[in-house]
Amino acid sequence: MTYILIFALTSAPVFLGYVMEGGAAVWLGRMREFRESFAGGVVLWFPTPGLVTVFGSQGMSFDNGVWLLPIVLLQMLGVEEQTAYCIWMAILGVAAMGAAHWMMKAFFENRVTALSGVLLYMSCPYRIYIFFDRADMGQILVWVLTPLFIGGLARLRLKTRKKAPQGLIAAVAYAGIWYADARWGVLLGICAALYLLFWERRLSGLLFLAVGAALSLPAVIYLARYLLKGGMEVWDLPLGSIMEKGYTLGHFMTNWTYQPDMPGMGIAFIAALLLLIWFYWSGYGEEMPKAVKGLFLSAGALTAFSLRYFPWDYVQRIGAPFLRFVGLIETPGVFWMLANILFTVPAAWVVGEICKKQDTTIKWAILVLLLMAALATALYLCNALTYTHLPLRQ
Numbered sequence: 001m002t003y004i005l006i007f008a009l010t011s012a013p014v015f016l017g018y019v020m021e022g023g024a025a026v027w028l029g030r031m032r033e034f035r036e037s038f039a040g041g042v043v044l045w046f047p048t049p050g051l052v053t054v055f056g057s058q059g060m061s062f063d064n065g066v067w068l069l070p071i072v073l074l075q076m077l078g079v080e081e082q083t084a085y086c087i088w089m090a091i092l093g094v095a096a097m098g099a100a101h102w103m104m105k106a107f108f109e110n111r112v113t114a115l116s117g118v119l120l121y122m123s124c125p126y127r128i129y130i131f132f133d134r135a136d137m138g139q140i141l142v143w144v145l146t147p148l149f150i151g152g153l154a155r156l157r158l159k160t161r162k163k164a165p166q167g168l169i170a171a172v173a174y175a176g177i178w179y180a181d182a183r184w185g186v187l188l189g190i191c192a193a194l195y196l197l198f199w200e201r202r203l204s205g206l207l208f209l210a211v212g213a214a215l216s217l218p219a220v221i222y223l224a225r226y227l228l229k230g231g232m233e234v235w236d237l238p239l240g241s242i243m244e245k246g247y248t249l250g251h252f253m254t255n256w257t258y259q260p261d262m263p264g265m266g267i268a269f270i271a272a273l274l275l276l277i278w279f280y281w282s283g284y285g286e287e288m289p290k291a292v293k294g295l296f297l298s299a300g301a302l303t304a305f306s307l308r309y310f311p312w313d314y315v316q317r318i319g320a321p322f323l324r325f326v327g328l329i330e331t332p333g334v335f336w337m338l339a340n341i342l343f344t345v346p347a348a349w350v351v352g353e354i355c356k357k358q359d360t361t362i363k364w365a366i367l368v369l370l371l372m373a374a375l376a377t378a379l380y381l382c383n384a385l386t387y388t389h390l391p392l393r394q
C-alpha cells in the first residue's frame with residue numbers, strides 16, 4: 001500500500017489524461033517520425049536532422065529509437081497518440097520504482113531501509129524534473145535503467161553462486177542505457193569502470209560492462225563516428241562551453257521551486273544529508289559498509305563536476321573528441337542527476353541505521369517526517385507543473 005501511495009503522489013501528471021507543453025512535444029514528434037518510418041519499412045533508428053533542428057533538441061541526436069517500439073505499437077493498435085504517451089510514462093514510472101527497489105535490496109536486507117530508499121528515489125526533485133518538466137525520454141529511461149545497472153554490479157560482491165545472471169542484468173541495463181541516450185552510456189561506463197577498478201577492485205564487473213557495450217554496438221559506433229571524425233554539421237550539434245549552465249551552492253538548496261533546468265535536493269534529501277553529518281559527528285561513520293561509502297563519495301565527486309566552477313573549458317581543449325563530447329552534454333547538471341541517483345543509497349542507509357538505534361517512538365517519528373517531507377515536495381512540484389504547463393495542443 002505504501003508503494004502505491006509513493007507512486008501515486010510522485011507521478012501525479014500521468015493521471016491527467018493529456019500531455020503538458022514542454023519537452024514532451026519533441027518526443028511526440030520523434031515518435032511520429034519513428035512510427036511513420038516503421039510503417040513504411042525503412043526504420044529511422046536515430047532522429048533526422050530536420051526534427052532535431054526544428055525543435056532545437058540536439059541532445060536527442062544520439063538516442064536510438066528501439067525504446068520507442070512499445071509506444072509506437074500502441075499507437076499502431078489504435079491508441080490515441082497522447083493517451084499512448086501517458087500509458088508509456090505510467091509504465092516507466094512503475095518500472096523506475098521497481099528498479100529502485102531492486103537496487104536497494106542489493107545493499108540492504110531491512111525492508112524499512114529499502115522502502116526509505118525507494119521513497120527518496122521516486123520523490124527526488126530531479127526525477128520529477130526529468131519525467132514531467134523536461135520530459136526527456138532518453139534521460140527518463142536512464143533513470144529507470146541505472147538502478148538495474150547499479151543493483152546488478154552490486155550483487156557481484158555478494159557470496160552467491162548466481163553472479164552470472166546478476167551481471168547479465170547489469171550488462172543488459174547498460175546496453176539499454178546506450179540505446180536510450182548514448183551520452184549517458186559514455187558517462188556511466190567511465191564512472192562504473194573507475195569505481196570498479198579503484199574502489200571495489202572487481203574485474204568481473206568490467207567484463208559485464210564490456211558485454212553491455214558489445215550489445216549496444218550500433219549506438220556506440222554511431223556516437224564514436226561523430227566524436228572521432230566530426231561531421232553532422234546539418235544537425236547543428238553544440239560545441240560551446242557548458243560551464244555557465246553549472247550549479248552554484250545555492251541551487252542545491254532549493255526545495256519547492258527551482259530555476260529553469262536546475263532542480264535542487266528537496267527537503268527529504270537535505271534532511272538525509274544532515275542525518276549523515278550528525279551520524280558521523282556522533283562517531284558511527286565507521287559502520288557504513290564499504291560499497292555504500294563508495295557511492296556516497298562518488299556522489300560527492302559528481303556534485304563537484306556539476307558546479308559551474310569546474311573547468312570544463314579546459315577539458316574541451318584536450319582534443320576534438322573532448323570538445324564534441326563535452327558540448328553534447330549541454331549542461332553540467334547531468335552529473336548532479338547521477339549524484340542524486342547514487343545518493344539515495346547512503347541516504348537510505350542512514351535512515352535505517354538511525355531507526356535501529358532509536359526507540360520505537362523516535363523511529364516512527366523519523367519515518368513519518370521523512371515520508372511527509374518527501375511526498376509533500378513531490379506533490380507540490382507535480383501540482384505546480386500542471387498549473388504552469390498548459391495541455392499540449394496538436
